[in-house]
Amino acid sequence: MSAVAGAPPMAPSTGAPSGKAPMSQGKKLLYAILGAWIGGIVLFIILFGFKSHKAPAVASGVFSPTNEFKLDTWFKLGPVAFNKGVLYLLITVAITIGVMTYIARRLKQRPGRLQTAVEMFYEFTRRMSRENLDESMERKYFPLIATIFVFILVSNLIGYIPLPVDSGESFNVFGAAIPSFQIYAADTNVAFPLILALGVFVLFNYEGVKHHGPIGYLKSLMPGGIKGPIVGLIFPIEILSNFLRLISLTVRLWANLLAGHMLIAFMGGELGVLVGDQWVQWFLLPAGILIFLFEAVLIAGLQAFIFAILTAIYLGGAVESH
Amino acid sequence: MQFLHLFSSFHPFLGVVEPIIKQAQDAGRAIALGAGAGGGAAGAGAGIGAVFNASIQAKTRQPELREEIERDQWLGFALTEACFFYGLVGGFIAFFL
Numbered sequence: 001m002s003a004v005a006g007a008p009p010m011a012p013s014t015g016a017p018s019g020k021a022p023m024s025q026g027k028k029l030l031y032a033i034l035g036a037w038i039g040g041i042v043l044f045i046i047l048f049g050f051k052s053h054k055a056p057a058v059a060s061g062v063f064s065p066t067n068e069f070k071l072d073t074w075f076k077l078g079p080v081a082f083n084k085g086v087l088y089l090l091i092t093v094a095i096t097i098g099v100m101t102y103i104a105r106r107l108k109q110r111p112g113r114l115q116t117a118v119e120m121f122y123e124f125t126r127r128m129s130r131e132n133l134d135e136s137m138e139r140k141y142f143p144l145i146a147t148i149f150v151f152i153l154v155s156n157l158i159g160y161i162p163l164p165v166d167s168g169e170s171f172n173v174f175g176a177a178i179p180s181f182q183i184y185a186a187d188t189n190v191a192f193p194l195i196l197a198l199g200v201f202v203l204f205n206y207e208g209v210k211h212h213g214p215i216g217y218l219k220s221l222m223p224g225g226i227k228g229p230i231v232g233l234i235f236p237i238e239i240l241s242n243f244l245r246l247i248s249l250t251v252r253l254w255a256n257l258l259a260g261h262m263l264i265a266f267m268g269g270e271l272g273v274l275v276g277d278q279w280v281q282w283f284l285l286p287a288g289i290l291i292f293l294f295e296a297v298l299i300a301g302l303q304a305f306i307f308a309i310l311t312a313i314y315l316g317g318a319v320e321s322h
Numbered sequence: 323m324q325f326l327h328l329f330s331s332f333h334p335f336l337g338v339v340e341p342i343i344k345q346a347q348d349a350g351r352a353i354a355l356g357a358g359a360g361g362g363a364a365g366a367g368a369g370i371g372a373v374f375n376a377s378i379q380a381k382t383r384q385p386e387l388r389e390e391i392e393r394d395q396w397l398g399f400a401l402t403e404a405c406f407f408y409g410l411v412g413g414f415i416a417f418f419l
Contacts, residue, residue, distance in 0.1 A: 248404065255407030306400040 037286065044279035054276030065274070068265055069188050069258070072167045084165040088186040092155040100150070125149055125308065132312040134319070137207075141315055144203075148196065149308035152187070156257065156300035159185025160292065183264065187257040187303075190250065197249035200311050205242075208318030217318075249310060253303050260295040267291055354416035362409020369402035 023031075057063040071083040080086070103118045111119060125146040129138050166182040186192045208217040221238045222231070267288030272281030377395035381388055 248408075251407060251411060252400070252404035255411050256404070259407060259410060302396060302400050306397065309397065 037282070040282045041279050044282050048278040050277070050279070052277050055273060058274060058276065063273070065262065065265065065270060068166075068182065068184065068261070071189065074167065084167070084184060085186050085189050085192070087165060088155070088158065088184065089192070091158055092151065092186065095154050095158070096147075096151055121150070122146070128309055129312045132309070132316040134316070137315060137319060141312070145308050145312050148200075148311055149304050152196070152253070152307050153301060153304035155186050155192075156304060157296070159183060159187065159257065159261070160296040160300070183261065185257050185261060187253055188261055190254045193250045193253040196253075196307070197246055200249065200314065201246045204311075204314040204318040207315060211319040245310075245314065249307065253307055256299060256303055260291070260299055263291050264288060264295065351417045355413040358409045358411075358413020358416065362406040362413075365409070366403055366406035369405065370399060373398040373402055 053059075055063070071085050073081040073083050075082050099114075100118070103115055108115060126142065129142045129145045133141060160183055162181040162183050164179045164181050165184060166180045169180040170177045171180055172178075205217075208220065211217075212220050218239075221242060222235060223238075226234055267284045269281040269285070269288070271284060272278060373395060377391055377398075380391045384391070
């Protein structure tokens with residue numbers, strides 16, 4: 001089944017009315033796509049039946065939806081096992097460093113398109129860290145915040161480009177076995193957000209302890225103006241919420257990307273494979289395309305933004321006194 | 323489960339009880355996943371609605387603050403949306419572990 005958004009050539013114009021007034025171009029296209037969609041559902045039901053049989057791999061339980069996120073070790077370099085998650089991280093690092101140094105080397109008076117984008121991004125992160133951190137902290141931590149932003153953004157975005165990394169399946173091109181194409185993001189493995197969040201967590205606690213002293217930092221966790229026996233109740237909650245920041249930073253990035261990729265896979269055909277009905281795949285394909293666009297346009301950037309601004313907020317909150 | 327095994331040596335219907343317990347466990351897991359995902363979606367949906375409601379009201383009252391309001395709106399959106407995933411992850415943990 002082809003995964004194209006436009007109308008396939010076999011589009012029957014079932015939905016189009018035989019009106020006398022000429023339709024506008026956009027309306028014609030809309031009707032053609034709608035007709036192709038409904039016609040495709042009917043065609044698949046006629047061809048394969050409403051209730052079809054499951055694929056052998058699904059019926060025997062060999063195929064599982066979570067296979068998409070399984071990390072097969074490709075080869076080992078000493079203690080480092082190399083798998084597709086590592087490959088994605090290396091691609092991310094290469095793109096991040098490459099684009100940024102390329103732009104920084106050849107800054108021009110009259111910026112080109114890429115330089116304008118990078119400058120806008122610089123202004124954006126600069127303002128973000130300036131609003132949440134004071135002067136000396138901002139000077140120190142702006143590079144970290146901007147790096148986190150661009151690193152997570154690139155890592156999320158290359159997760160929506162199909163790359164030949166699925167070692168479980170392969171297809172032949174002129175005799176060469178090529179791994180099948182797959183969308184995978186390094187963020188769908190919990191280790192990647194966890195290590196970023198752990199770094200941020202250690203850093204803002206270190207800054208807080210350095211600024212207030214160990215006892216003073218614990219005191220500064222309390223909201224101001226609380227006295228009496230209620231302190232014994234509030235204090236454990238505040239300590240707990242300090243540690244929950246680690247979990248919430250991790251789970252927010254990880255689960256967003258994991259659930260997004262699972263939804264794209266399910267809507268883009270996997271659900272049809274699992275229930276064994278071909279028409280279900282065609283039926284759900286528009287939802288798959290919509291979710292793909294939503295994830296790639298909004299969620300990828302939003303999660304990078306959230307992680308970076310929360311880093312700034314936590315760092316700023318650690319050194320500020322109530 | 324362990325409690326039932328204590329009696330199993332002289333229980334005549336062990337063969338009948340065992341698959342029922344297995345099915346009940348499966349049912350409980352499925353219910354946990356459904357409650358986690360469904361409850362999380364309901365809560366996050368209400369929360370996201372509240373965030374956009376407040377944002378629209380603020381923007382119509384103070385159009386000149388549009389940029390700052392929208393930045394806070396997306397911050398609130400992402401923080402609220404994450405709550406759905408806490409529920410979902412809890413459901414998955416109950417389902418698979």
